[in-house]
Amino acid sequence: MALSHIIAHRVQRLDPTKEAVISTRDTEWLVDGRIEECFRELKHTMMKRLGKDYGCFSEDRAAHPLSPWLDEYHQEKISFESFSQKAMKHLALEIDKTEEPLDGFMILAHERLATSELLHIFFVQHQTGQFIDGDLTINESFYLDTSGIRLAVKIDLDDLYSEDPHRTSSAITLLRWRGEKELSDIFIAFIGFTAKVDVGAETDKFLDVVTDYTKALPDDIAHQTNKQVVDYCLEQNKIGKPVVISELSAQLK
Known part of the structure; x- marks a missing residue:
């Protein structure tokens, strides 16, 4: 596994009458053992999930600008940080079209393998856990629920930019949030995903x-x-x- 870039941003809307609040990180994470382990757990969780959808980007690039921004990043016209921040601003616009509450983190990662190049986007939330502190008192702490990701997408960049239409039509693998249609629809609109392949x-x-x-x-x-x-x-x-x-x-x- 060669993790080239990885970054996290926060999205939060606790009051459905207010706009979503996006907290963006300026610089990507420096890849170390902890980051690699976190990414590995996220990938493994998505891989195990059943019922994923397969398809490609919508042809309406004006309404779904993630695709042209990805083109710019792939052509090295913008940085990974800039691409991810643009994506988050667009996500906020999609959230504000609804009244859905939301609180979590978007982790974006660019992975280069020997046989493929992949872009991953995961929506991850905190969970609370209990621990006994130094005074032998029960306390609560937060942890990143990498085994419970709700929404995720994997974009095979080699397939996406291939001249083979069969490869491009299935370049995107999408994980929906089962039982949460509106949140899944927000994520699908954010990605600009269209399902053309029933694998x-x-x-x-x-x-x-x-x-x-x-x-x-x-x-x-x-x-x-x-x-x-x-x-x-x-x-x-x-x-x-x-x-x-x-x-x-x-x-x-």
């Missing part, structure tokens, strides 16, 4: 085709083939990627 449905259709194909194979080969295909499809579905026939064929050889 689960595509996988189900492909598995049906494979089942029909393996009926003509000997039982032992059919069983092994089905297992390999299912394992591959489930892994692709988990990470929000479509089935790639050439990859699957290589695994079956």
Whole structure:
């Protein structure tokens, strides 16, 4: 894991009759062991969550400016801090269109891996916990609930800027806040997300085709083939990627 940039900002609106208050950090976090562990926990939590959506940016870039700002950052026209601060101001505008109360932190991170480049955005909240202090008295403290993220998005920058339309159409993986439709809608509008790919449905259709194909194979080969295909499809579905026939064929050889 190569964490290039990471920063946190706060968003708060406790009174639904008032505007959201955004507290932005001027400089990104310096990456150390604690920061890397926090980021790793956030990534792992999102990866485990079921029911994620897959798609791309809306074509209405004026109404959803995160996409053009990301272009500017990717082209090194603006800094990571500037990109994140612009994003937070736009988030405040989306929140103010509703009366939803909200209190938490937006953590934005740019990760460079050997095979891909990713932008992550997590909405994280504090939780309270009890501890016994030096006077052996029960007290409360706050901690960052990295295992309970409610809203998150992962943008595969390699897919986003690819010339392959199938890759660009599924460049964004989005985690909704289940049971909180208005807050999820705010986040979707903030990102400018549009769902164009139902990876689960595509996988189900492909598995049906494979089942029909393996009926003509000997039982032992059919069983092994089905297992390999299912394992591959489930892994692709988990990470929000479509089935790639050439990859699957290589695994079956």
